[in-house]
Amino acid sequence: MRQQQIAVIGAGITGLTQALWLQRQGHQISLFERGSDRLDHHCSHVGAGMLAPYCELSEAETDIAHWGAAALTLWQRVVPTLARPVHMSCAGTLVVAHHQDRAGSNHLAERVDHAGFGEHQRWLQRDELRELEPELADRFAEGLYLAPEGEIDPRSLLPALVETLRQDGAMLHFATEVEDQASGQITVQGQRHAFDWVLDCRGLAAREQMPDLRGVRGEIMTLHTREVRLNRPIRMMHPRYPLYIVPRPNHRFVVGATSIESDSLRPATVRSALELLSAAYALHPALAEAEIVEMNTQCRPTFPDHLPRITQQDHLLRINGLYRHGYLLSPLLAETVATLIRDQRPPAEMARLWQPL
Ligand SMILES: Cc1cc2nc3c(=O)[nH]c(=O)nc-3n(C[C@H](O)[C@H](O)[C@H](O)COP(=O)(O)OP(=O)(O)OC[C@H]3O[C@@H](n4cnc5c(N)ncnc54)[C@H](O)[C@@H]3O)c2cc1C
Structure with missing residues (x-):
C-alpha cells in the first residue's frame, strides 16, 4: 500500500x-x-x-465488553513495544460491597452471566479473598473476582x-x-x-x-500512603456510580470516579470529595491517613x-x-x-x- x-x-x-x-x-x-x-x-x-470490560457491564451494553476484551489483548501486545516503560497490570478486578450495596454486585454477576461471560467471574469466600487481597479479608466476607481485567497508568x-x-x-x-x-x-x-x-x-x-456530543463530568482523586497494600483494582459497589480504587506505582491509589450529567469543569465539589473519600475509608480504614495528592475534574465526551x-x-x-x-x-x-x-x-x-x- x-x-x-x-x-x-x-x-x-x-x-x-x-x-x-x-x-x-x-x-x-x-x-x-x-x-x-x-x-x-x-x-x-x-x-x-x-x-475492565466485564465490570463495566453493570452499566454498559454487551458490545462494550466484547470490544473491551479484544482491546485488552491489543494493549498487551503493544505496550511492551513502546519507547518507554508503561505501568500496566492484568491481575483481574475484585468487586466488593458492603451489606447495603450487595444487590449491586449480584446485579453485576447476573449481567456478566447473561452476556455470556460467566466463565470470567468467580465468587470468592473469605479464605480465597484473603489469598488475593489479604488486607481486605477482615472487612468483606465475599467478593466477585473478574478476570482477565486490568488497568494502565x-x-x-x-x-x-x-x-x-x-x-x-x-x-x-x-x-x-x-x-x-x-x-x-x-x-x-x-x-x-x-x-x-x-x-x-x-x-x-x-x-x-x-x-449530540455532550460532556459527562467526572471527579477523581489520587492518594498516597505506604500503609495500604492492594494487589489489583478494587471495584466498590456504590449506589450512584461505578467506583474503583486502583493501586499505582509509588504507593499511589487512584479513587474515582463520579459521574454527573454536566459539562462543567468547575473544581471538584465537597460532596464528591466526601463521597470518594468515604468509599476509600470504608474499603480500608488505613486510607484515612493517606495524603491527598491530586483531585481532578474532567468531562467525558459522550453520545x-x-x-x-x-x-x-x-x-x-x-x-x-x-x-x-x-x-x-x-x-x-x-x-x-x-x-x-x-x-x-x-x-x-x-x-x-x-x-x-
Ligand atoms: C474522571 C474520569 C475517569 C475515567 N476513567 C476511565 C477509565 O478508568 N477507563 C477508561 O477506559 N476511560 C476512562 N475515562 C474516559 C477517558 O478518559 C476518555 O474516554 C478519554 O480520555 C477521551 O479521550 P479523547 O482523546 O477522545 O479526548 P481528550 O483526552 O479530551 O483529547 C482531545 C484532545 O484534542 C485536543 N484538541 C481539541 N481541539 C483541538 C484543535 N482545534 N486543535 C488541536 N487539538 C485540539 C485537546 O486539546 C485534547 O488534547 C475516564 C474519564 C474521566 C473524566
Whole structure:
C-alpha cells in the first residue's frame, strides 16, 4: 500500500492510539495538539485507566465488553513495544460491597452471566479473598473476582505513546490549534494543508460538528500512603456510580470516579470529595491517613447511546464519544480505522461503530 500522509488532530488517548496504529502501518503521521506536550490539560490526563470490560457491564451494553476484551489483548501486545516503560497490570478486578450495596454486585454477576461471560467471574469466600487481597479479608466476607481485567497508568502511557511516535518519525505539532478540518484538509494559522486523510480526535471540542456530543463530568482523586497494600483494582459497589480504587506505582491509589450529567469543569465539589473519600475509608480504614495528592475534574465526551462513533466524510474521519471507555476501547478503534485505510472499507464486525455521512 502507498504511504499515506495522515493528519491526526488531538493528542488524547484517541488521537495517540490512532497515530500509533497508522504509523505502524507505514504511514506518515502529522499530529496536531492545541495544548502543550505536558499533556496535562485533557480528559485523557484525568482518566483512571481501568481496562475492565466485564465490570463495566453493570452499566454498559454487551458490545462494550466484547470490544473491551479484544482491546485488552491489543494493549498487551503493544505496550511492551513502546519507547518507554508503561505501568500496566492484568491481575483481574475484585468487586466488593458492603451489606447495603450487595444487590449491586449480584446485579453485576447476573449481567456478566447473561452476556455470556460467566466463565470470567468467580465468587470468592473469605479464605480465597484473603489469598488475593489479604488486607481486605477482615472487612468483606465475599467478593466477585473478574478476570482477565486490568488497568494502565495514563501518566506513563501518554508520554510513552508520544515518545514512540517521535522516535519513529511522526511530526508532532504541540501548542498548535487546528482551526478547521475537512476531507483531506486542515487549516492552521489561516493556511490550508492537504493530507490523504484527516482524523478528528478532538474529544469534546468537536461539539460544533457533532451536536449530540455532550460532556459527562467526572471527579477523581489520587492518594498516597505506604500503609495500604492492594494487589489489583478494587471495584466498590456504590449506589450512584461505578467506583474503583486502583493501586499505582509509588504507593499511589487512584479513587474515582463520579459521574454527573454536566459539562462543567468547575473544581471538584465537597460532596464528591466526601463521597470518594468515604468509599476509600470504608474499603480500608488505613486510607484515612493517606495524603491527598491530586483531585481532578474532567468531562467525558459522550453520545446519547454511550457508544463510541466513527463518522466518515470522504477522507475525514471523526473518532469520538469514548465516554468512560477511552482507555478500554481506543486500541480497537485504532485497529478499525487502520483496517479501513488499508482495505478501503471498515471491518464488518465493527459496523455498529460506523456512521457514514
Ligand atoms: C474522571 C474520569 C475517569 C475515567 N476513567 C476511565 C477509565 O478508568 N477507563 C477508561 O477506559 N476511560 C476512562 N475515562 C474516559 C477517558 O478518559 C476518555 O474516554 C478519554 O480520555 C477521551 O479521550 P479523547 O482523546 O477522545 O479526548 P481528550 O483526552 O479530551 O483529547 C482531545 C484532545 O484534542 C485536543 N484538541 C481539541 N481541539 C483541538 C484543535 N482545534 N486543535 C488541536 N487539538 C485540539 C485537546 O486539546 C485534547 O488534547 C475516564 C474519564 C474521566 C473524566
